[in-house]
Amino acid sequence: MKFRNIFFGFLRTWLLIAIFCSSSLYAGINMILILQDYQYTAADFPPYFLIENPLNAGNFIKVLEEQNAFQFKTYNLNLEADFESYEAEVKPILIEWSEKIGLLGENAELSKNFSGLMKAYVGEDFRSSSQEEIHIATYKGKIEAISYVKDTTEKDLEIDLLVANPNGLVENQTMLPKGGGSSLLDYMVHKYEEEGVEKIQLYSVNDEYYFNRGWQIEPEPEGACGGGE
Template structure:
């Protein structure tokens, strides 16, 4: 019995350490976008593929002008929407979580975020915690990107976003590209139309977003920014 108590005390201490250092790891990962002067080009984020040039072996970007991404929102405060999310979106996130083995950083990050999103939403639904909205973009009936958003605050926060990890593999030619960018742009345009001043984003790839106008928020310390789960 004494050994059992020692074990659980050790486990409890270890868990606290993991939570604390997780906060440190995530401390600088929020970014924001000023929507007042945000420029964008209409229909700039259309679907595209890469095709391999048989003569040179190089990959050529080919936009798909015949089809477009379709958007859908699930308000998890609604029982009907929550039920639809479980049927239409959650299985996709779970599939993406196990799609990519660690090594390919960008695709692996997408798999990790997919699993984190599914777990976070499951937890909030189970514990009846304040829920968010889930936005998705589909292409030819297939989900290509998913986001989990809290828009109740004056500054809306995109807590998690993941695109189909298969489309991020180097040299991939069979999977449509652009779903994540299209979904993010659609969300941003929606907030801009509402007259919002700015939007926040939880990011694990600051360089990608900084090139698109997002700015890193100042470090607020380990207790200032914590993972969204």
């Protein structure tokens, strides 16, 4: 067991170094959100689809879903029943997403890679002293976004990973619902705000998205890796 913990600790450290310090793999910055200033509601992030514009081939129109909404669920991984539910309901989806081949576009590839990383995180950290949670957003019963938070006991909470269905991130994909990741993040922010969390942090590869929703850049500590330089 001690060797297993050392191995996974080394693997996790290596993956983090590869992701956060290599601009060719993952360029982004730390973002923070002060929850007392958060103004958005779940109604701002309904499911939507892209359809090709019949009057202008090659262009796409955003069509909001009028009949259905995203549904959410949280798994407390320190509870046996929730962990078993995660193993049965969520882990197979992470495996499926992480093994997808032939994806097109950077966002789909990132989702694929982070799905595998999330699965490894949960396997490593289960039953640790921290309070772990998995959150999902579903559309018509199908999981469209998954997030992982390693420790929910802190006042300044960090979202370790959030991924959306990589199939829906393929360029020009018109058959699958969009917006699962945005809606899930909004759900998490409101949930943690109600629980007394004061600030949320995450590592972003899409800075404009977060800027437009009230997030701020967190100053990097001296000596930190410089992504994107």
